[in-house]
Ligand SMILES: Cc1cc2nc3c(=O)[nH]c(=O)nc-3n(C[C@H](O)[C@H](O)[C@H](O)COP(=O)(O)OP(=O)(O)OC[C@H]3O[C@@H](n4cnc5c(N)ncnc54)[C@H](O)[C@@H]3O)c2cc1C
């Protein structure tokens with residue numbers, strides 16, 4: 001069953017610093033970019049690393065372990081050593097609260 | 103037009119794939135001695151030893167992926183000779199293959215131990231998937247494993263083996279861990295992880311003779327005798343540059359190439375760890391890193407298509423030991439002063455020269471600072487030591 005999950009109030013987001021929510025076994029990182037909120041899987045598709053520990057700039061996040069780069073808006077793996085794209089999740093803002101669907 | 107690539111490892115694969123991306127027409131032939139399709143080596147001393155069969159980090163594609171890219175992959179073929187005059191290579195099986203341009207991407211091999219007794223089957227090295235599987239098959243609780251060499255590979259093996267409940271002793275001639283690429287402060291940290299896990303580290307210890315006896319290998323060292331069931335030798339790598347040397351190319355601890363990967367012969371290039379690459383200061387340097395095998399082939403593929411795209415990345419490599427990730431950036435020569443900036447468990451050691459410029463860095467569990475630190479090093483600007491040390495000022499604000 002898909003459901004909407006609360007992340008945080010809009011005012012609590014800082015640019016380039018994601019908020020992380022755990023839902024069951026999934027860890028989701030939610031970013032505020034200039035054009036809205038984006039939710040991606042927080043786990044690198046190369047080996048095991050948390051992308052929320054990585055460097056983020058210009059709509060891209062870089063894995064802290066081996067520097068694979070992902071597009072936050074599309075989840076696309078932009079550079080080896082990752083080749084598999086990240087899962088992405090729809091987001092919305094309800095009454096000032098950012099949510100994603102999973 | 104045919105480009106022949108010798109060596110189906112990481113750099114060989116990258117050269118082939120990048121070349122196909124730039125040129126849809128050319129015939130690309132990738133010849134390799136190993137029977138496995140190309141793979142990246144970092145997992146060999148990590149996940150594979152911990153029992154993972156096919157870690158994703160191998161980046162291994164199947165034969166179909168090569169066929170789809172119209173890269174002719176021929177495995178299990180060792181090249182015996184290169185004839186520059188007739189532009190042909192000869193394989194060990196006796197095949198003569200002509201080329202229009204040649205890329206030598208033969209990598210390196212593990213340096214073997216030159217001491218009496220070193221040919222016993224209980225003495226192993228680690229370079230290939232076959233080596234990693236053979237070592238993995240031996241790791242069992244209680245096994246007495248001696249590791250010769252406290253460099254990156256020796257220590258990664260020690261970490262994996264102790265996690266498999268082996269009894270591990272590391273024997274190192276020098277005074278500290280990973281002395282070739284990190285300052286003393288960082289060696290201290292790394293040694294701390296190993297000792298806490300139960301690894302015995304013996305520094306200043308020179309292995310003189312191996313006495314292979316039935317029940318054990320007896321290792322005679324400058325610091326007494328050790329007994330082991332298995333000895334893993336991790337004392338460095340030797341470039342596979344004999345083919346190039348015998349063909350008459352300029353070779354000196356690796357094939358000498360310019361920043362585009364061009365050797366001393368106009369139609370021959372070298373890619374990856376076998377290449378010793380000319381730097382802007384005029385010196386040639388050979389890198390034993392994933393980075394050079396990944397990105398220098400881009401310069402080679404471009405040059406093969408007449409595009410000038412010299413390789414000039416800041417040197418970077420990493421090691422993963424236990425739960426720790428260590429990233430090593432830029433220079434680590436003796437003259438640098440190392441400043442430590444600590445932020446929770448995340449550490450950044452910054453190597454500053456006498457003018458106050460950051461020249462190198464070691465990041466421990468702190469990969470998010472890699473890009474900012476690369477930029478700070480590239481900028482070459484002098485900075486105050488106080489600011490560099492202060493974790494309250496994010497490094498990304500300094501670049
Ligand atoms: C165990 C291990 C762990 C590592 N871990 C890390 C790490 O954590 N981080 C990091 O940055 N780097 C690491 N490295 C270094 C990195 O993997 C290497 O630098 C990289 O593999 C070099 O790639 P290459 O393509 O140049 O050489 P290779 O990958 O060695 O490929 C060369 C290929 O050429 C073949 N060949 C040689 N001679 C011939 C011939 N005459 N005919 C046909 N084929 C031939 C070889 O069999 C081999 O398959 C590690 C290396 C090893 C061995």
Ligand code: FES
Nearest residue numbers: 044046047063066
């Ligand atoms: S785990 Fe992310 S790049 Fe390797």
